[in-house]
Amino acid sequence: MSRQRIVALLAALVAVVGLAVLVPMASTASAATCAAPWNSSSVYTGGMAASYNGHNWSAKWWTQGETPGAADVWADQGGCDGSSGGTGGTTGGSGGCNYPAWAAGRSYVAGDIVQYTNGLFYVATHDNPGYDPTISTWYWSPYTCTGGGTGGTTPPPSGGFVVTEAQFDQIFPNRNSFYTYSGLTAALSAYPGFATTGSDTVRKQEAAAFLANVDHETGGLVYVVEQNTANYPTYCDWSQSYGCPAGQAAYYGRGPIQLSWNFNYKAAGDALGIDLLDNPNLVQTDAAVSWKTGLWYWNTQTGPGTMTPHNAMVNGAGFGETIRSINGSIECNGGNPAEVQDRVNDYQSITSILGVPAGGNLSC
Known part of the structure; x- marks a missing residue:
């Protein structure tokens, strides 16, 4: 057989084989079917799947209210076909409640309405560069949507704080009268996920963990301000562009978590919509503001740790990790x-x- 004929036969064979393999390859290129849409009020445990933004996601461990793609608890399983599962709520519900999902860092103007990851709606009360609606309560207010439901989500548990006033008094029998129970409950609206996430046991464990660290920081809610006055001038970081407008010695420890340093007063104030940089004394004169600064740290700051104290408790890392995040x-x-x-x-x-087990990983 001539060389030319052999080459021709091989070319024909490749063409036939190529056609044979191209057909099944084309059928496997289609995206996977989307899992059920992610729901901010649902609890997911390790291995459970949900779809969001056109992708399937797999939970690595227990989670609730943490958006796929924005929290490392979720593993991206790749794109999916939305014909069965949808995109998991990338817009705010249906009908007249079709408001966009809130996005961190996106500029909003007063009057803008968004749906937060907890499934609830918020309206911007002041222009802002994308502050968290559940933290920056001066910039956002809750919004009741009546045009078509809330997209199938369920609001956080209601019915008040998991710690009763009688229990609070029992925990802090010698507390300073400044630290009122009403001040604490008034502050809770700034962080609706605090002590409302997970099972009843998890919610009470988180409340206990917060109050235990507060007890330690304040000598049983006795001290409102830091007792070592010699430290007061040391909490001003002049490298910050805004300096220390309230004075060199104005940013000493105050409140249940003993908020200190000018940059922490600035960050907490910006998050809460309160000018604490110029008015740090609010933390020692207004009980609700004082409690809010403690909740700000608990829910948003990792400190020297690797997670916020809130995440440590609701994701099962244990009380020891809250200590690591605080000190x-x-x-x-x-x-x-x-x-x-x-x-x-x-x-x-x-x-x-509170009648709940302490759980594991108590120490750090």
Whole structure:
């Protein structure tokens, strides 16, 4: 057989084989079917799937209210065909409630309405560069949508704080009268996910963890301000462009988590819609503002840790991780075991009062 004929036969064979393999390859290129849409009020545990923004996502561990793609609890499983599962709520519901999802860092003007990841709606009361509606309560207000439902989501549990006033008084029998229970409950609206996420046990454990750290920081809610006045001038970081307008010694520790440093007063104030940089004394004169600064740190700051105290408790990392996020660089890993144990003792005492187990990973 001539060389030319052999080449021709091989070319024909390749063409036939190529046709044979091209057909099934084309059928496997289609996207996977979308899982059920992600729901901000649903609880997902490790391995459970949900669709969001045209992708399927798999939960790595327990989660509720954490948006796929924005939280590392979700693993992206790739694009999916929305014909069965949809995109998981990229817009705010249906009908007259078809408002866009809130996006961090996107500029909003007063009057804009968005749907937050908790499934609820918020209206901008002041122009803002994308502040979180559940944190920046001066810039956003809750909005009741009556035009067509809320997209199938369920609001967070209601019925008040998981710690009753009687329990609060039992936990802090010698507290300073400044730290009122009403001040605490008034502050809760700034962070609707606090002590409302997960099971009843998880909610009470988070409340206990917060109050235990507060107990330790304030000597049982006795101290409103830092007692070592010699430290007061040290909390001004002049490298910040805004400096210390209230004075060199104005940013000492105040409140239930002892908020300190000018940059923390600035950050907390911006998040809460309160000018704390120019008016730091509000943290020691207004009980609700004081409690809000404690909740701001708890829900939004990782400190020297790797997660916020809120995430540590609702995602099962344990009380020890809340210590790491608050003062871990000084106390954890053998730094000051006595201080760590005092926090643990407080936590165990409070969980006993609330009637829930303390859980694991208590120390850091």
